[in-house]
Every structure is written in structure tokens, then in C-alpha cells.
Amino acid sequence: xxxxxxxxxxxxxxxxxxxxxxxxxxxxxxxxxxxxxxxxxxxxxxxxxxxxxxxxxxxxxxxxxxxxxxxxxxxxxxxxxxxxxxxxxxxxxxxxxxxxxxxx
Amino acid sequence: xxxxxxxxxxxxxxxxxxxxxxxxxxxxxxxxxxxxxxxxxxxxxxxxxxxxxxxxxxxxxxxxxxxxxxxxxxxxxxxxxxxxxxxxxxxxxxxxxxxxxxxx
Numbered sequence: 001x002x003x004x005x006x007x008x009x010x011x012x013x014x015x016x017x018x019x020x021x022x023x024x025x026x027x028x029x030x031x032x033x034x035x036x037x038x039x040x041x042x043x044x045x046x047x048x049x050x051x052x053x054x055x056x057x058x059x060x061x062x063x064x065x066x067x068x069x070x071x072x073x074x075x076x077x078x079x080x081x082x083x084x085x086x087x088x089x090x091x092x093x094x095x096x097x098x099x100x101x102x103x104x
Numbered sequence: 105x106x107x108x109x110x111x112x113x114x115x116x117x118x119x120x121x122x123x124x125x126x127x128x129x130x131x132x133x134x135x136x137x138x139x140x141x142x143x144x145x146x147x148x149x150x151x152x153x154x155x156x157x158x159x160x161x162x163x164x165x166x167x168x169x170x171x172x173x174x175x176x177x178x179x180x181x182x183x184x185x186x187x188x189x190x191x192x193x194x195x196x197x198x199x200x201x202x203x204x205x206x207x208x
Contacts, residue, residue, distance in 0.1 A: 049109040
């Protein structure tokens with residue numbers, strides 16, 4: 001079963017690392033507990049919509065960018081990214097494609 | 105503040121109506137309480153990732169399709185759908201565009 005919170009957590013962590021910020025910095029700016037943000041990033045806690053909005057804001061990233069990235073990653077997991085990835089593309093290229101698309 | 109649960113609820117309701125199903129049918133197939141699903145559709149309750157997966161399955165719709173639609177709708181709300189909508193497009197066309205994109 002594909003769990004949305006796992007993908008949301010991965011995207012939030014990747015965004016944070018891409019921007020070179022610590023958990024402490026982002027948690028502080030978003031006014032959420034560091035331990036809680038860490039659990040959200042690891043897919044262990046569901047982030048409420050309000051917290052997701054705060055964390056997105058703390059990462060200077062529109063929520064739509066995060067949710068589209070989540071949708072794209074889940075599409076790859078579900079093997080249905082056929083509108084942009086022909087199913088003849090080798091797996092290693094799909095992986096590159098996903099990395100390129102990430103956080104655009 | 106853009107609330108993800110509001111958009112998720114709207115997309116789930118639109119999908120259900122598009123498929124001509126009742127709340128009772130979808131709730132039954134997803135094994136969730138009818139009142140709970142109704143609250144989720146109205147954006148009043150956060151759906152857990154497990155429930156979202158069950159409801160998506162009950163709607164015969166991949167989660168990625170739902171999350172991409174959510175991302176697209178939030179992008180319109182955030183006014184940053186610039187990769188597909190030039191910012192010179194009048195608002196009424198953007199509304200049509202959104203409706204066309206819906207549940208593709």
C-alpha cells in the first residue's frame with residue numbers, strides 16, 4: 001500500500017537538505033517541535049494541513065510544488081507515470097527522470 | 105492559508121460524483137464510516153494515509169491521480185501554475201482550464 005505520508009516526508013526532507021537547512025532551523029521557523037518534524041519526515045506521523053502549510057512556508061516552497069512532487073513520486077511507485085514516461089524506458093532512466101523532476 | 109485536506113476532500117467528492125456513486129457505496133467499499141467520509145469530503149477531517157488509500161481504491165483511482173489533481177488545484181489557488189497557464193490568461197479561462205484538467 002502506497003502511504004502518502006511516507007512520500008510527503010521524503011519530499012519535505014529532500015527539500016530541506018537541498019536548501020541546506022537543519023531540522024532545528026525548519027522546525028523553529030515553522031513553530032513545530034523538532035521531534036515531530038523529524039517523525040513527519042520519516043513518514044511516522046501524519047502532518048495536519050496546517051502544519052504542512054507552516055513547514056512549506058518555512059521551506060519557502062509553495063504547497064502545490066510539494067503535492068505535485070508527492071503525486072509524481074507516487075505515480076512512479078504505482079507504475080502509472082505513462083503520460084510522461086513511456087513504459088519502455090529502462091528503470092535506471094526512470095530513476096534519473098524522477099531525480100530531475102524533483103523539486104522543480 | 106491553503107489547506108491540503110480541503111482540496112483532497114473536493115477531489116474525492118468530485119471523483120465520486122463523476123463515477124455516479126453514493127457516499128454509502130464508497131464508504132462501504134472502503135470500510136470507513138459514512139459520516140467520516142462525508143467529513144473528509146467536506147475538508148473537516150484529515151484522512152490518514154491508510155484511509156486515503158482505501159478510499160482511492162474504492163474509487164478505482166490511483167492515489168497518484170488524486171495527489172496530482174490536488175497539487176494542480178492548489179497551484180491554481182497559489183497562482184503559480186505558470187508552467188501551463190500563462191499569467192496573461194483571464195481568470196474565467198483559468199477556471200475552465202481547471203475544470204478540463206480535473207480528473208483526467
